[in-house]
Amino acid sequence: MMRVAMIGGGYVGLTTGACLADLGHEVVCVDKDPRRIADLDRGKIPIYEPGLQPLVARLKKLERLSFTSDLPSATRAADVVFIAVGTPSRADGSIDLAQVEAAALEVAPHLADDALVVIKSTVVPGTCRRIADLIAGAVPGRSISVVSNPEFLREGSAIVDFMQPDRIVIGGRNAAGISRLRKLYSPFGKRNVPFVVTTPENAELIKYAANAFLALKIGYINDIANLCEQIGGDVRAVAHGIGLDPRIGSSFLAAGPGFGGSCFPKDTRALAAFGREAGAPQPLIELLIARNEDRMRGIVRRILEKIGQRAAARDATVAVFGLAFKANTDDVREAAGLTVIPMLQQAGIRVRAHDPEAMVTASQLLADVEWCDCPYGAAREADVIVVLTEWPSFRDIDVNRLAGSMRGQSVLDYRHVFNPSSAVSAGLDYWAVGAAPAAVPA
Ligand code: UGA
Numbered sequence: 453m454m455r456v457a458m459i460g461g462g463y464v465g466l467t468t469g470a471c472l473a474d475l476g477h478e479v480v481c482v483d484k485d486p487r488r489i490a491d492l493d494r495g496k497i498p499i500y501e502p503g504l505q506p507l508v509a510r511l512k513k514l515e516r517l518s519f520t521s522d523l524p525s526a527t528r529a530a531d532v533v534f535i536a537v538g539t540p541s542r543a544d545g546s547i548d549l550a551q552v553e554a555a556a557l558e559v560a561p562h563l564a565d566d567a568l569v570v571i572k573s574t575v576v577p578g579t580c581r582r583i584a585d586l587i588a589g590a591v592p593g594r595s596i597s598v599v600s601n602p603e604f605l606r607e608g609s610a611i612v613d614f615m616q617p618d619r620i621v622i623g624g625r626n627a628a629g630i631s632r633l634r635k636l637y638s639p640f641g642k643r644n645v646p647f648v649v650t651t652p653e654n655a656e657l658i659k660y661a662a663n664a665f666l667a668l669k670i671g672y673i674n675d676i677a678n679l680c681e682q683i684g685g686d687v688r689a690v691a692h693g694i695g696l697d698p699r700i701g702s703s704f705l706a707a708g709p710g711f712g713g714s715c716f717p718k719d720t721r722a723l724a725a726f727g728r729e730a731g732a733p734q735p736l737i738e739l740l741i742a743r744n745e746d747r748m749r750g751i752v753r754r755i756l757e758k759i760g761q762r763a764a765a766r767d768a769t770v771a772v773f774g775l776a777f778k779a780n781t782d783d784v785r786e787a788a789g790l791t792v793i794p795m796l797q798q799a800g801i802r803v804r805a806h807d808p809e810a811m812v813t814a815s816q817l818l819a820d821v822e823w824c825d826c827p828y829g830a831a832r833e834a835d836v837i838v839v840l841t842e843w844p845s846f847r848d849i850d851v852n853r854l855a856g857s858m859r860g861q862s863v864l865d866y867r868h869v870f871n872p873s874s875a876v877s878a879g880l881d882y883w884a885v886g887a888a889p890a891a892v893p894a
Contacts, residue, residue: 453477454636457530459555461488461519463499463610463714463783464572464603465536470507471614473517475639480526481519492519500782500809503611527562532636534601535559535583536572545721545741546729549579556583560590568629569598574659574719576726580623580652597629600652602659607713608780619646623655660726663719664737669704670711671740674747677707677886687886688868707886709788709840709866710747712777717744717786748791751838751866755792756799758836758862758881769802769859771834773827774841774867776810784814788840788866793818806830808843828857835860842867851878 454477458469461483473479483489488498495512497505511517520526527533537551552573559569569587571580584598600623605613620637624630630649634641641647648658677687687707695702711717720741727734759768777787784790787810793803797820804822807814811823824830827846831837831854839846846869855861855878863875865884875882883889 454531454632455529456480456636457482457523457526457533457559458536459523459527459534459559460536460538460573461485461492461498462536462538463501463607464605465534466492466497466499466508467501467504467605467610467614468534468536468572468603470504470511470517471611472636473511473514474507474615475637477516477636479511479517480530481517482523482526483519483521486521489519489521501610502608502780507611523558524562527559528564530567532568532570532632533559533563534570534572539573539575539722541718541721544725546725547574547576547718547722549575549582552579552583553586556586557590560587563587563591563594563596565594565596566628567594567596568632569596570601570633571598572601572603574602574715574722575600575656576660576722577653577656579656595626595628597624597626597632598652599624599626599629599633600655601633602655604659604662607783608778617645619648621648621650621655621658623650623652623658625651660719660723663715664723664734664740666704667711667716667720667744668736668740670706670708670716671743673705673707673886674710675743680886680888684888685886686888706842706868708842709751709792709885710744712786712788712790714783714785717741720744745791748788749795751788751792751840751864752795752799754864754883755796755801755836755838758860758864759801768800768835769804769833770796771824771827771830771837771858772803772805772821773807773830773837773839773846773869774810774843775805775807775814776841776843779841779843780809782809782813784810784817787814789814790817792838792840793821804830804832804834807841808845810841828853831857833857833859836862836864838864839867839869842869846870851875851880855879 456477456479458465458481461481469479469481535555537555539547542548580600622633680687691705694700695705720737724734724737775784775789806824806827851874861881863880863882
């Protein structure tokens with residue numbers, strides 16, 4: 453058992469903290485926001501993440517996980533201090549390290565002489581070294597190690613991803629620090645999970661290179677989807693056919709509305725900005741960012757085309773199914789809906805929307821949307837339905853009932869949630885991303 457202080461009670465800090473406690477450690481989560489701490493203490497989790505609420509409740513009861521705003525005492529008692537605070541984008545795409553630096557300076561005076569500080573936040577190469585220098589400047593003459601340990605958790609499956617990692621990446625120069633972090637993760641070592649032990653700069657770059665590569669796969673399949681639409685192909689068949697080649701792999705080949713979320717858009721922008729700054733521009737990534745942004749605008753162009761055929765834009769209604777950037781989360785950061793809805797409204801179109809989990813978060817960022825409790829309500833009097841999130845519950849929608857509620861017939865399915873022949877049989881003008889128009893069944 454080791455004592456861990458987790459600085460930052462946001463998405464990464466909270467899930468990592470809870471999972472480390474589940475591995476057997478004693479974890480104190482520290483956050484500046486006293487209301488968040490009070491909520492967590494009462495068992496209220498600020499994010500929707502499957503399995504997190506019961507996990508936190510169980511570990512809190514076992515006294516292996518606790519929450520505090522008292523950073524000095526949590527730091528003093530810890531064998532390992534994690535920094536898991538935010539790294540927002542600046543206007544030029546580069547990341548703002550102010551919160552990481554502030555957290556490092558805040559913990560510094562309370563660290564033990566041989567403390568281990570782990571940078572969990574996603575940071576550009578060179579940050580670990582900078583943080584080590586900052587700490588050494590603030591409290592000179594100690595043997596404190598600063599180690600990079602990027603996270604690879606997906607929202608919506610963060611707990612499973614933590615408990616079944618593909619690899620643990622540790623970037624450090626100090627043998628004692630590396631070995632303490634290895635010990636923290638020893639249950640994974642026993643299961644033969646690969647440990648990638650390298651320099652801090654390599655570890656920091658692994659995180660960006662991994663996310664950017666996955667985003668490239670999505671950008672690539674989205675362009676292939678455009679081609680399929682032109683030639684009457686089906687991108688799912690193409691993705692299946694290429695994905696069976698193990699050099700390509702079948703994951704992250706689902707065409708859609710473009711990638712969103714708190715990571716891919718921000719991390720690709722940060723990598724591009726860092727490449728420019730470091731004298732090694734990343735033109736593939738620069739193009740990917742532009743293509744992805746244009747793809748989201750392309751959804752609006754397609755909706756307007758459909759509306760043009762049916763109604764004057766000023767009198768038109770669009771139903772948006774799905775605000776979350778993907779299923780199983782209430783996170784709407786950089787989700788397609790957040791680009792698409794304001795553009796539709798600017799064109800004078802009325803928007804009705806439904807999402808099973810993300811309406812509260814979305815309503816904080818979008819105005820004048822009619823929020824509907826169910827998809828049928830959202831479809832009422834709609835000229836066009838556009839599906840932007842692949843919620844499993846959307847697959848159970850009764851397309852006949854949907855068709856009956858609509859004013860128009862157009863359905864633009866960016867996530868392949870509907871069965872094409874059922875949709876066509878119900879009288880819908882059904883279009884799915886990367887697919888030829890569905891044939892009317894005989
Ligand atoms: C991503 C990475 O997958 C994690 O490994 C990483 O730890 C995390 O970022 C992070 O840096 O913290 P996440 O943002 O939760 O995780 O979401 P993903 O499941 O990767 O999806 C990102 C976006 O790509 C979503 O908008 C999703 O709909 C889209 N996507 C994903 C596709 O359009 N097609 C696909 O085949 C896969």
